[in-house]
Amino acid sequence: MSGGPDNGAAAPGGRAGRRGARWLVLAIPYLWLLVFFLVPFFIVLKISLSMTALAMPPYVPVFDLAKGIDNVVAGIRQFTTDNYVWLIEDALYVRAYLSSLWIAAVSTFLLLVVGYPIAYGMARAPRRWQAMLVMMVILPFWTSFLIRVYAWIGILKKEGLLNQMLLALGVIDDPLTILNTNTAVYIGIVYSYLPFMVLPLYAALERMDDTLLEAAADLGCPPVQAFWKITFPLSMPGVIAGCFLVFIPVTGEFVIPDLLGGSETLMIGKTLWAEFFANRDWPVSSAVAVVLLVILVVPIVLFQNQEAKRAEREGR
Amino acid sequence: MGRRFSWFNAVSITAGFAFLYLPILLLVIYSFNESRLVTVWAGFSTKWYVEMLRNQALLDAAWVTIRVALISATVATVLGTMAAIALVRFGRFRGRSLFSGMIYAPLVMPDVITGLSLLLLFVAIGFDRGFWTIVLAHITFSMCFVAVVVQSRLVTFDRSLEEAALDLGCPPLKTFFVITLPIIAPAVIAGWMLGFTLSLDDLVIASFTTGPGATTLPMKIYSQVRLGVTPEINAVCTVLIGLVTLGVITASLIEKRRALRGQARAH
Numbered sequence A: 001m002s003g004g005p006d007n008g009a010a011a012p013g014g015r016a017g018r019r020g021a022r023w024l025v026l027a028i029p030y031l032w033l034l035v036f037f038l039v040p041f042f043i044v045l046k047i048s049l050s051m052t053a054l055a056m057p058p059y060v061p062v063f064d065l066a067k068g069i070d071n072v073v074a075g076i077r078q079f080t081t082d083n084y085v086w087l088i089e090d091a092l093y094v095r096a097y098l099s100s101l102w103i104a105a106v107s108t109f110l111l112l113v114v115g116y117p118i119a120y121g122m123a124r125a126p127r128r129w130q131a132m133l134v135m136m137v138i139l140p141f142w143t144s145f146l147i148r149v150y151a152w153i154g155i156l157k158k159e160g161l162l163n164q165m166l167l168a169l170g171v172i173d174d175p176l177t178i179l180n181t182n183t184a185v186y187i188g189i190v191y192s193y194l195p196f197m198v199l200p201l202y203a204a205l206e207r208m209d210d211t212l213l214e215a216a217a218d219l220g221c222p223p224v225q226a227f228w229k230i231t232f233p234l235s236m237p238g239v240i241a242g243c244f245l246v247f248i249p250v251t252g253e254f255v256i257p258d259l260l261g262g263s264e265t266l267m268i269g270k271t272l273w274a275e276f277f278a279n280r281d282w283p284v285s286s287a288v289a290v291v292l293l294v295i296l297v298v299p300i301v302l303f304q305n306q307e308a309k310r311a312e313r314e315g316r
Numbered sequence B: 001m002g003r004r005f006s007w008f009n010a011v012s013i014t015a016g017f018a019f020l021y022l023p024i025l026l027l028v029i030y031s032f033n034e035s036r037l038v039t040v041w042a043g044f045s046t047k048w049y050v051e052m053l054r055n056q057a058l059l060d061a062a063w064v065t066i067r068v069a070l071i072s073a074t075v076a077t078v079l080g081t082m083a084a085i086a087l088v089r090f091g092r093f094r095g096r097s098l099f100s101g102m103i104y105a106p107l108v109m110p111d112v113i114t115g116l117s118l119l120l121l122f123v124a125i126g127f128d129r130g131f132w133t134i135v136l137a138h139i140t141f142s143m144c145f146v147a148v149v150v151q152s153r154l155v156t157f158d159r160s161l162e163e164a165a166l167d168l169g170c171p172p173l174k175t176f177f178v179i180t181l182p183i184i185a186p187a188v189i190a191g192w193m194l195g196f197t198l199s200l201d202d203l204v205i206a207s208f209t210t211g212p213g214a215t216t217l218p219m220k221i222y223s224q225v226r227l228g229v230t231p232e233i234n235a236v237c238t239v240l241i242g243l244v245t246l247g248v249i250t251a252s253l254i255e256k257r258r259a260l261r262g263q264a265r266a267h
Helices: A015-048 A069-077 A082-089 A091-123 A127-142 A145-156 A161-169 A182-206 A210-218 A223-234 A236-251 A255-260 A268-278 A282-315 B007-030 B047-054 B056-089 B096-108 B111-124 B131-154 B159-167 B172-201 B204-209 B217-227 B231-266
Strands: none
Touching (some): A015 B056, A015 B096, A015 B131, A082 A091, A091 A127, A091 A236, A091 A282, A127 A182, A127 B007, A127 B231, A145 A161, A145 A182, A145 A255, A145 B007, A145 B217, A145 B231, A182 A223, A182 A236, A182 A255, A182 B007, A210 A223, A223 A236, A236 A282, A236 B096, A255 A268, A255 B217, A268 A282, A268 B111, A268 B204, A282 B096, A282 B111, A282 B131, B007 B231, B047 B056, B047 B231, B056 B096, B056 B131, B056 B172, B096 B131, B111 B131, B111 B204, B131 B172, B172 B217, B204 B217, B217 B231
């Protein structure tokens, strides 16, 4: 570690001022994130425990900090777990959570299968090509997510381009129904999240030492076996990072299931959106969000630890 | 080292890039379609672009989006750079793990959760929802992306340059602007661009945090897409894709020229 807590304080003069400046550099972003990232979760938690009301905002405020501690205590007595009981009793929510996790798991696996050969090909490409290949993977990521999902509607529609092509080639006789099914959702997810999987895989594979494979070949190890014994284990950090980067956001995905999925597509992001915008039930949508967060907290913490460790390793 | 493409690698790269680029290419091609039916080709026409330019609601939404993106990317770049410096340079301060947690969590947090929680915050503190609440929300998630991008540049940074300046009596703030900032500039610029496009792109968080009168372009596109696919939307998308591609290519050319100039100076 190069950064002790007191580095930079060696030069004489202005120590107090420098301490102050240092303090500000940390305090401003810290406070910002506390106010706009952490505190809101507690508000969501609070509202998930309050009752629904036909008003604006559409919930009964549980307590008001400004009215003193008695009010808070009285408010906490009023906390209701009705919204959570509702979530458990209505099979729709339970099924939506399970189906989201299942769709996210399958998508992550598909992304790994599709992304690995691309990342592998990039890492083994001639050196002078690699910067351009990386840039070409990133470029679609810069263009709007919504646009990329929208592009698939025109392709997957019943009278869409894919069906037209397959009919013209004589592969099928009747147009396939792909849009508004789970298949379309999988296609959309794999397409939209591909850069998030390819880039960490590429970063891991690119660092690999070629001589290891040469040594294996010299010792008579067949290439396929060498891949599973050497390349794949060495690329594990990339595999793990890529899987976290796609699994967590896909579980709460809204745009893709909404635009490409159909009535059979149950995903919790869609349920939350409908609960909030169509039913205007803020307490229930808050409870949906709290439960989703509880489900995702383990993968999120694992992801944070891994990223923090990686950042430290690179600093050494 | 003269590595060549093996056929397996060449095929997987080609197939992968075809998969990534074909849908976008088709979208662009069909924006020039004469017919209202998006999937039937009826000849070349630019009429949908004319239509788009006449659609005042669409242009207003585009203007709102650009202003939100400019303000939020700029503030997020300042805050994110500060956060990155704190993470890389301040060692093990108290509350560090909470801080780094709050930097990494928004990167993967589902949009619906972030959007809902910010909306409830704004309602709880009685902040009028609209343009500025979208800006605040976008600053919050963009700054985390900026922090990660700048951090990765800072950890590979040669500290001896800074130390030399400080030893020669250069004040720390000046050292930062004269030495540190020019060296980490590519990452800071990349962070700004990332923040800008993330803001340009966001549908879910903006939908939750907006109020009356502030409709962003993604919200407009989304509501029209729900009604059906139209060539006009293809035209809007093509313009957006063109602008972003131009921006990315310009940025990479500038970076390349900088690198070449640096090499020339070293000789």
